[in-house]
Amino acid sequence: xxxxxxxxxxxxxFAAIAVPDVQSVREDVNEELTRxxxxxxxxxxxxxENGEVTLTGKVEDRHQKRLAEDLAxxxxxxxxxxxxxxxDKGFFAKLFGSGDDDRERERERERxxxxxxxxxxxxTATSGNR
Numbered sequence: 258x259x260x261x262x263x264x265x266x267x268x269x270x271f272a273a274i275a276v277p278d279v280q281s282v283r284e285d286v287n288e289e290l291t292r293x294x295x296x297x298x299x300x301x302x303x304x305x306e307n308g309e310v311t312l313t314g315k316v317e318d319r320h321q322k323r324l325a326e327d328l329a330x331x332x333x334x335x336x337x338x339x340x341x342x343x344x345d346k347g348f349f350a351k352l353f354g355s356g357d358d359d360r361e362r363e364r365e366r367e368r369x370x371x372x373x374x375x376x377x378x379x380x381t382a383t384s385g386n387r
Contacts, residue, residue, distance in 0.1 A: 282308070303329070308334055316343075317346075
């Protein structure tokens with residue numbers, strides 16, 4: 258009986274060390290997000306429950322959204338990530354435009370070429386015989 262008791266005591270100590278508590282996981286994730294130079298973590302909220310991390314709030318672009326998830330995944334005690342971050346088109350995206358706008362215009366041009374039409378300032382002209 259004594260050996261079983263010792264075994265259970267040893268297991269309890271190991272379990273306490275091996276499984277980080279919710280607060281330490283949250284702190285680790287927040288620290289990783291805050292330290293990384295390519296991410297603005299000021300509007301990111303981190304929730305932890307049973308090793309599952311939920312990220313909510315806003316980031317400036319898709320890169321920061323993916324990066325936040327990658328950084329959280331690296332932390333000890335994290336089993337799963339629920340990335341609910343919203344991309345807030347930030348100052349620079351509004352000032353210089355986003356790659357999304359360019360990609361959308363390119364897709365529109367490709368569709369027009371496939372259908373034999375070209376778009377000019379909201380009007381569509383059909384190429385071909387009339």
